Amino acid sequence: MDILNSIDWYLIFTSLAKTVVVLGIILTMVSYTVYAERRVSALIQDRLGPNRVGFPITLIGAAKDFSPFLGGLGQPIADAVKLLLKEDFTPAHVNKFYYWIAPALGIGAVIVTLAVIPFGSTFLGDPMCIAPNVNIGPLFIFAFSSLGVYGIVLAGWSANSKYSFLGGIRSSSQMISYELSLGLSVIPLFLILGTLDLSKIVDYQVTNGWLLIPFTNGHMTWSKFFLWFPIFISFIVFTISMFAETNRLPFDLPEAEQELVGGYHTEYSSMKFALFFLGEYAAMIAGSSLIVTLFLGGWHLPFIPDGAGVGGLDALHVFPAWIWGLVNIAVFFGKVAALLLFFIWVRWTLPRFRYDQLMRLGWIFFFEIALVNVFITALIVAFFPK
Amino acid sequence: MAYTVTRPKLTFWEKMYLPQVLGGLAITLRHFKNMITGKTKVVMQYPEEKWDASLPPYYRGAPALVKDEKGRERCVSCQLCEFICPPRAIRILPGEIPAGTKWAKVEKFPLAFDIDMTRCIYCGMCEEVCPEQAIFLRKDYAITGFSRDQMVHDKAKLYEIGGTLEGLVFKWNPLK
Numbered sequence: 001m002d003i004l005n006s007i008d009w010y011l012i013f014t015s016l017a018k019t020v021v022v023l024g025i026i027l028t029m030v031s032y033t034v035y036a037e038r039r040v041s042a043l044i045q046d047r048l049g050p051n052r053v054g055f056p057i058t059l060i061g062a063a064k065d066f067s068p069f070l071g072g073l074g075q076p077i078a079d080a081v082k083l084l085l086k087e088d089f090t091p092a093h094v095n096k097f098y099y100w101i102a103p104a105l106g107i108g109a110v111i112v113t114l115a116v117i118p119f120g121s122t123f124l125g126d127p128m129c130i131a132p133n134v135n136i137g138p139l140f141i142f143a144f145s146s147l148g149v150y151g152i153v154l155a156g157w158s159a160n161s162k163y164s165f166l167g168g169i170r171s172s173s174q175m176i177s178y179e180l181s182l183g184l185s186v187i188p189l190f191l192i193l194g195t196l197d198l199s200k201i202v203d204y205q206v207t208n209g210w211l212l213i214p215f216t217n218g219h220m221t222w223s224k225f226f227l228w229f230p231i232f233i234s235f236i237v238f239t240i241s242m243f244a245e246t247n248r249l250p251f252d253l254p255e256a257e258q259e260l261v262g263g264y265h266t267e268y269s270s271m272k273f274a275l276f277f278l279g280e281y282a283a284m285i286a287g288s289s290l291i292v293t294l295f296l297g298g299w300h301l302p303f304i305p306d307g308a309g310v311g312g313l314d315a316l317h318v319f320p321a322w323i324w325g326l327v328n329i330a331v332f333f334g335k336v337a338a339l340l341l342f343f344i345w346v347r348w349t350l351p352r353f354r355y356d357q358l359m360r361l362g363w364i365f366f367f368e369i370a371l372v373n374v375f376i377t378a379l380i381v382a383f384f385p386k
Numbered sequence: 387m388a389y390t391v392t393r394p395k396l397t398f399w400e401k402m403y404l405p406q407v408l409g410g411l412a413i414t415l416r417h418f419k420n421m422i423t424g425k426t427k428v429v430m431q432y433p434e435e436k437w438d439a440s441l442p443p444y445y446r447g448a449p450a451l452v453k454d455e456k457g458r459e460r461c462v463s464c465q466l467c468e469f470i471c472p473p474r475a476i477r478i479l480p481g482e483i484p485a486g487t488k489w490a491k492v493e494k495f496p497l498a499f500d501i502d503m504t505r506c507i508y509c510g511m512c513e514e515v516c517p518e519q520a521i522f523l524r525k526d527y528a529i530t531g532f533s534r535d536q537m538v539h540d541k542a543k544l545y546e547i548g549g550t551l552e553g554l555v556f557k558w559n560p561l562k
Contacts, residue, residue: 043421044414048429236404349414350407 018130022114025333029340030281031076037344039072044348050075080274088270091159098158103272106151107279110286113141117289118199120299120329122307124322128299128329129199137198138190141290142183145245148283149175152247152254152264155276159267167263170355171247171254177362178244178251184370185237188230188377189294202298206311210297211235217302223384230377235295237370242287244362247280248343250350251358288339289332296335299328441525446508448526449501450548451541452519457550460520463494467512467521475505476512499541503529522548 035050042049053074054067067073090099116137120128127133134140149172156168189211190196193204209217211231214224244251255263265276292298300306303313307325316324353361399405420426430437453459463480481497483489512521524547531537539547 040418043418046417046421046426046428048421048431345411345414345418346407349410 014126015130018126018128019115022119022130023111025119026111026114026282026285027278029285029333029337030278031080033281033284033340033344034079034277035072035076036341037347038075039070040341040344041348044345053078083271083274086270088272091267093160094267095158095160098154099267100272102151102155102158103268103275103279104151105154106148107275107282109144109148109151110279110282113144113286114282114289116140116198117286117293118202118298119289119332120307121325123325123329124307127199128307128325132199133197135195135197137196137201138186138290138294139196141286142179145283145286146175146179148279151276151279155268156254156264159264161267163260163262163266164264167254167256167260167266171264174244174247174251174253174358174362177359178241178366181237181362181366181370182241182245184367184374185234185241186294187370187374188234191374191377191381192227192231198293198298202293202300205297206300206306210295210300212295213297216297216300223380226380226384227377230373230380231295233369233373234377235291237366237373238294239291241362241366242291243343243346244358246283246287246343248284249347250353252352253355253358256352284340284343285336288336288343291339292332292335296339299332301328301331304328304331438525445525445527446510446523448503448508448524448529448539448547449506449510449512449521449544450524450526450539451499451544452522452548452551453545455550458489459495459545460518461496461499462492462518462520463496464517466515466517470511470515472509472511473505473507475502475507476500477502496541499544501539501544503531503537503539504534519551522551524548 039049039051049072051071052067053072054065055074055077057066058064065074090096115130116134118127118129118132122128152171152175153168156164156166156171159165189201192211193201195201195204205211205216207217209215209220209224212228212235214220214228243249247254254260255265257263260266265273268276303316304327305311305313305316305321305324307328308321417426451459451461463478465478465480468474468476468478477498477500478496479498480494483492483495508523510523513523526547529537
């Protein structure tokens with residue numbers, strides 16, 4: 001057991017374990033987000049949605065399929081099996097190399113961004129983040145999520161089809177436009193926090209109250225009150241830009257079915273299509289995680305101790321600290337799930353923007369709002385020191 | 387001809403867009419809530435709930451042969467339905483009632499009577515044309531089978547669906 005005691009192997013094993021856990025959680029979340037999307041959209045439109053498919057335990061000899069409370073919870077499994085078994089058709093007119101590499105780029109870039117997000121406090125003394133103490137957290141995420149656009153652009157271009165091509169073009173211009181406001185809108189936060197390390201950002205919010213709900217630590221100050229306004233503006237701009245970045249309605253022009261058949265993935269089938277699909281939802285989850293980490297206090301919930309058993313209500317300290325480590329992870333993913341539901345809710349409420357409206361919103365409003373917001377925050381930070 | 391579409395005059399809050407978005411979100415949330423709480427009742431969960439009770443009297447389901455109140459088959463194998471059937475779903479093999487028996491004056495009866503339900507279009511012309519009121523469209527609509535053969539209703543199956551029909555003349559029912 002000497003080998004486990006050396007710090008290198010310890011890091012390798014814990015990182016691998018965390019990677020597996022996070023990937024597992026994220027992929028499960030992706031498939032159930034698709035399910036939630038279908039169910040919520042149905043309920044909003046006065047339908048029921050998929051409510052039949054249970055877990056197929058009849059295959060191992062049970063009398064009846066297991067279909068717990070909502071019904072239809074086996075649907076993602078059925079969908080996955082369907083997508084895996086479908087014919088993976090590569091049209092003759094595509095540029096094979098880029099056609100094959102595009103879906104991998106699309107989902108790979110998104111999954112890498114999850115590495116720096118602290119999804120829990122600590123568990124048995126180990127920080128719950130695949131790559132902790134990366135002091136360029138949000139920059140890393142922005143860099144890799146912009147790489148994700150390559151997946152879409154290459155897919156649109158290599159498919160050699162006019163619809164895919166238009167989808168790819170739309171997507172690249174849209175993503176570049178909204179990345180500006182996405183990046184600019186969080187600069188006020190870094191002015192306030194003075195760090196780019198996402199774990200430290202969460203720690204700050206634990207002691208000083210969540211950025212968006214500043215009274216979660218129990219008291220308010222004038223500085224926090226005045227800073228709340230620019231933070232709120234940057235939250236709005238950031239969230240809406242995140243909608244645009246993840247191609248969600250009302251910004252889903254790259255895959256506007258009515259105009260472009262399927263958009264950039266028109267020529268894809270089977271698992272390659274599914275990879276785009278998964279990548280899109282994984283991007284939603286990554287974006288929500290970032291919003292949760294930056295604005296909504298990450299894994300922190302008032303009165304709940306962290307993984308080292310520090311803070312929270314004294315009465316809760318009777319339980320061992322590792323339980324609270326797990327609770328913190330659950331809190332984080334709970335917040336992410338709530339945001340995902342909000343994403344879905346918005347999608348089934350709003351109609352799509354026209355393309356010029358989209359560009360106008362990005363360049364004339366959000367860019368300027370985010371820019372002015374930076375200066376306002378700088379002024380407030382200067383005149384109301386903490 | 388080109389004409390100008392008059393644009394609605396928007397108030398300040400409508401121009402701000404976000405309040406309108408919140409309004410929209412409230413609407414969808416209301417629909418969501420009403421579905422969750424069961425206030426909206428528009429979906430019928432088909433195999434568990436059926437609409438049989440609300441079928442109108444003139445509903446045209448599967449065609450079937452009927453017997454009269456004494457258990458005699460009404461069909462005299464005149465083959466009018468076979469000839470009128472637009473998709474040619476009906477096949478009748480007429481048989482002869484031997485002379486000297488009690489019902490010899492009827493002359494014919496169907497030896498075999500097949501309706502191919504993969505072809506039937508439920509138009510009701512067979513019912514319309516039948517001079518003996520022997521074939522009727524019943525209210526059965528879930529006609530299923532694992533093979534094409536199973537989808538052909540033979541005489542026994544047709545009488546099973548049809549059963550007996552007492553009295554006369556469903557045909558001149560004003561609702562039909």
